[in-house]
Every structure is written in structure tokens, then in C-alpha cells.
Amino acid sequence: MKHDLTEMKHDYQNIPIPQELKTRVEQSISKAKKDNECAAEIFPKTRQKLSKTDQIRRFAFCGIGSAAAAILTIAVLANSNANIAHAMEEIPVLGTIAKVVTFREYQHKENQMQADIKIPEVQVENKEGKVLADATEDMNDAIQKYTEQIIAAYESDVKATGGEGLEDLTLDYDIVTDNDKLFSLRFQQCITMAGAVQTQKIYHIDKSTGKMITLRDLFLDKTDYQIVISENIKTQMKQQMIEDETKVYWLDSDVPEWDFQQISEDVNFYINESGKLMIVFDEYQVAPGFMGVVTFEIPTDVLKDIVKDGYLK
Amino acid sequence: MNLPTIQKLVEQELLSNYASMYRLAYTYVKNESDAMDIVQESAYLAIKHASKVRNPDYIRTWIFRIVINTALSSLRQKTHEISAEKIVEQGQNDQYTDFDIIEALNILNDKERAVILLRYFEDCRLQDIADAMKENLNTVKSILYRSLKKLRVELTEGEICHET
Numbered sequence: 001m002k003h004d005l006t007e008m009k010h011d012y013q014n015i016p017i018p019q020e021l022k023t024r025v026e027q028s029i030s031k032a033k034k035d036n037e038c039a040a041e042i043f044p045k046t047r048q049k050l051s052k053t054d055q056i057r058r059f060a061f062c063g064i065g066s067a068a069a070a071i072l073t074i075a076v077l078a079n080s081n082a083n084i085a086h087a088m089e090e091i092p093v094l095g096t097i098a099k100v101v102t103f104r105e106y107q108h109k110e111n112q113m114q115a116d117i118k119i120p121e122v123q124v125e126n127k128e129g130k131v132l133a134d135a136t137e138d139m140n141d142a143i144q145k146y147t148e149q150i151i152a153a154y155e156s157d158v159k160a161t162g163g164e165g166l167e168d169l170t171l172d173y174d175i176v177t178d179n180d181k182l183f184s185l186r187f188q189q190c191i192t193m194a195g196a197v198q199t200q201k202i203y204h205i206d207k208s209t210g211k212m213i214t215l216r217d218l219f220l221d222k223t224d225y226q227i228v229i230s231e232n233i234k235t236q237m238k239q240q241m242i243e244d245e246t247k248v249y250w251l252d253s254d255v256p257e258w259d260f261q262q263i264s265e266d267v268n269f270y271i272n273e274s275g276k277l278m279i280v281f282d283e284y285q286v287a288p289g290f291m292g293v294v295t296f297e298i299p300t301d302v303l304k305d306i307v308k309d310g311y312l313k
Numbered sequence: 314m315n316l317p318t319i320q321k322l323v324e325q326e327l328l329s330n331y332a333s334m335y336r337l338a339y340t341y342v343k344n345e346s347d348a349m350d351i352v353q354e355s356a357y358l359a360i361k362h363a364s365k366v367r368n369p370d371y372i373r374t375w376i377f378r379i380v381i382n383t384a385l386s387s388l389r390q391k392t393h394e395i396s397a398e399k400i401v402e403q404g405q406n407d408q409y410t411d412f413d414i415i416e417a418l419n420i421l422n423d424k425e426r427a428v429i430l431l432r433y434f435e436d437c438r439l440q441d442i443a444d445a446m447k448e449n450l451n452t453v454k455s456i457l458y459r460s461l462k463k464l465r466v467e468l469t470e471g472e473i474c475h476e477t
Contacts, residue, residue: 005464008418008434009434015339015340017336021331022328024353025327025328025356029327029356032356032359032361036361248386256447258362284361288387
């Protein structure tokens with residue numbers, strides 16, 4: 001027995017180690033460290049109640065071909081309370097209009113490193129066409145901080161490698177939602193280094209009010225929307241794992257401290273075309289890397305008692 | 314312990330153990346490219362979750378545990394891909410290196426295999442293995458004995474086949 005194990009161990013130790021392994025491990029380490037810093041730094045002092053630690057912006061390495069998207073959501077809405085929402089329901093007039101008025105572009109190319117970053121500017125107007133300075137400033141501040149931070153990360157990569165690195169970064173945007181109630185601007189970032197990584201970020205403007213919100217603002221005061229949504233997601237996870245054994249979520253797993261507990265206040269979300277609330281998790285947030293970004297549609301039925309009128313269908 | 318310190322420790326362990334991480338991953342996926350992906354992903358996860366390390370003594374074992382979990386996840390995904398593209402049965406044999414004796418490990422279930430690999434091939438302490446696997450020491454011991462018993466059966470049968 002002893003002999004067999006020794007032999008096995010010998011074979012084991014003879015497994016050859018690829019040369020580039022060390023470099024790839026170092027890349028992973030530096031990327032993860034950078035992400036840990038980003039998580040702490042992004043949007044430190046916006047007027048929203050975004051907690052620093054929960055701002056998750058990850059670059060994850062994934063096998064070629066399994067690149068996935070991550071969505072980071074910032075909600076931009078008004079001081080909407082239940083009464084205002086009701087009033088708006090009864091008088092179907094669009095209060096504000098948000099539009100993308102201009103964009104700047106950051107471009108850089110050096111050897112194998114290149115970046116193309118589009119930075120839009122948004123203007124929020126009331127129905128008479130008067131620019132709402134506060135809302136416009138809030139939105140553009142958020143956009144600026146977000147994009148500056150991406151540029152800084154890229155520039156530090158260029159500096160670190162003396163321009164000899166291999167990196168391709170693009171940041172583009174589109175309007176993901178534009179209905180009676182919401183205007184949502186989505187950023188899509190794609191970084192190709194060792195693997196391709198996409199991250200997203202969405203800004204929402206409530207057209208009826210014109211200011212910034214988080215997920216909380218979609219719900220009536222003092223409701224436990226986080227628990228309601230989280231419980232529904234857990235049910236969906238379990239169901240999916242039963243139906244398809246290749247799906248894995250961190251739920252009742254053997255690493256309990258990674259298990260999904262509850263959505264954070266600033267969890268990524270958007271409202272899809274059918275008016276359903278979609279909750280989006282980045283890679284590694286609730287599942288192993290190969291699952292990529294995972295999205296859950298929350299049935300409106302589940303939320304009907306706690307959601308403010310007008311957002312969901 | 315604060316995050317920068319623990320992160321630094323995790324980083325050091327990663328840099329001195331990446332070869333072991335690779336070998337561990339390799340025994341699961343059995344090809345170079347997947348094993349490298351797993352090591353890379355595991356290194357990322359280890360730094361990312363460094364704050365969750367409670368006891369610096371078992372960082373090394375904890376990292377190995379991440380590698381094993383990542384490898385298992387990747388295998389599950391692979392099973393899925395293969396069943397989706399059954400017709401395209403190619404490639405694997407080219408990269409496949411023959412480590413017959415390591416193949417004997419296939420008889421073990423996930424936990425047994427992890428314990429054997431960590432204890433005998435990577436010389437981790439049983440207590441560290443128990444901590445990393447969130448099991449108590451006695452459970453790990455009994456998994457170990459069970460695995461050795463199973464392995465003996467497997468190896469003996471192999472030898473018999475070989476002789477005849």
C-alpha cells in the first residue's frame with residue numbers, strides 16, 4: 001500500500017509544469033488586487049446610498065469563449081415617494097426627458113495595447129425643455145467617475161508594462177430602457193487580456209421625476225424587498241439546479257461562506273421590455289466562473305404588494 | 314489581521330505553490346490548457362476572497378481547496394459541453410498524458426479524492442484539511458481511511474489484471 005502511494009506520488013510530481021504558468025498566475029494576482037482596490041474606491045461619495053464595499057466591479061479571467069457580461073447598476077431617479085408615483089399614474093404626462101447630448105472619446109494605441117473609451121454626457125430636462133441642473137450634474141458626475149476610473153486602470157497597466165503588455169479595452173454605451181417611466185443608459189466594457197471580460201453598468205433616470213434612485217426606490221418604504229427578492233432567487237436557483245445538473249450556484253454548497261445570502265441594496269438590476277425586474281449578478285458573485293453573469297427575472301406577482309406603482313408590469 | 318497583510322500572505326503562497334496548484338488541477342481535468350485556466354481562476358479567487366481567511370496557517374490548504382472546487386466546477390461544465398456536442402469527439406487524446414496510477418484515483422468520490430491528494434501528494438496537515446473543507450478532524454480521518462481502503466481494492470485488481 002505504502003509502495004503504491006509512493007509510486008502515485010512520484011507520477012504526480014512528474015506532471016510537467018507549463019512555462020507560462022507563473023506569468024498567468026501573476027496576472028491573476030495583479031488583476032484581483034486591482035479589483036479589490038476598485039471595489040473600495042468606486043463612487044466613494046456620490047449622493048446615492050451606495051455602500052463602498054458592495055460596489056462590485058470585477059475583471060474575471062475566464063476560459064476563451066466563456067467571456068461573460070457583468071452589469072453594474074446605478075439608478076438615477078427622483079425623490080419619488082409613493083404619493084408622487086400615484087399622482088404620475090393618474091396624469092400620464094412625462095415629467096422629464098433625458099438625452100445623451102454629446103460624447104468624448106479616449107483613444108490610445110501602443111504596440112499591443114489599445115483602448116477606446118466613449119464617454120457620453122447626458123442632459124436631463126423637464127417637460128418645458130428646461131435643463132434640470134442637479135439631475136444632469138448627478139448623472140454626469142457618476143459617469144465621469146466611472147469612466148475616469150476605467151481610464152486610470154488602463155493607464156496604470158500601460159505604465160506597469162512599459163507599453164509592452166497585451167490589452168484591448170473598449171467601453172461603449174447604449175440606451176437599454178426608454179419607456180414612460182425610465183431612461184437607462186448602459187455601459188459595456190470589454191477587456192481582453194489573458195481572457196476576455198465584459199462588464200456593464202447601467203444608469204437609470206426616472207422620467208416622471210428626474211433624479212437618481214437605487215433599487216430601494218422602486219419599493220414602498222419599510223418593506224423587506226431585499227428578502228423577498230432574495231428568497232425568490234434562491235427558489236429559482238434550487239429549481240434550476242434540479243432541472244439541469246450542470247448548473248451550479250453557491251447555495252448550500254460546501255463553502256458556506258461563499259453562499260448566496262441576500263442581494264445588496266445596490267445590486268445590479270434593470271427593467272426589461274416586458275416591465276419585469278431583472279436582477280443581475282457578476283461572475284463569481286453567486287456562482288462559479290463558468291456560469292458567467294447570471295440573471296434572474298423576478299415575477300411581478302411576488303413583488304406586487306411592496307413595489308411602487310408604475311415601474312413593473 | 315488586516316486585508317493588505319492577509320492578501321500579501323495569500324499572494325506569497327500562490328507564488329510558491331502554483332506548481333502544486335497546477336498538478337492538483339491536472340489530476341482532475343487531465344489536460345494542460347484547462348489546468349492552467351483553473352490555476353489562473355483559482356489565483357484570482359484566492360486574492361479576491363483573501364479577507365475570508367481566518368487562520369493564516371492554513372492558507373496553502375485553503376488555496377488547494379479552491380483549486381479543487383474550481384476544477385470540479387469546470388468538469389461539470391465540460392460534461393455539459395460534451396453532451397451538447399457529442400458528435401465532435403476529438404482532440405482530447407492528443408493532449409492527454411498517461412498517468413495510469415493517478416487514474417486509480419477515479420474510484421474515489423470528490424471528497425475522498427480531495428483528502429488523498431491533499432494529505433499524501435501535497436503533505437497537508439489533517440487539521441488544515443479539515444479546516445479548509447469545513448469538516449471536523451474525525452470526519453476527515455474517516456474519509457481518509459475509507460479512501461485508502463477503496464484504493465487498495467482498486468490497485469490490487471489492477472495488478473491482478475496485469476499479471477494475467
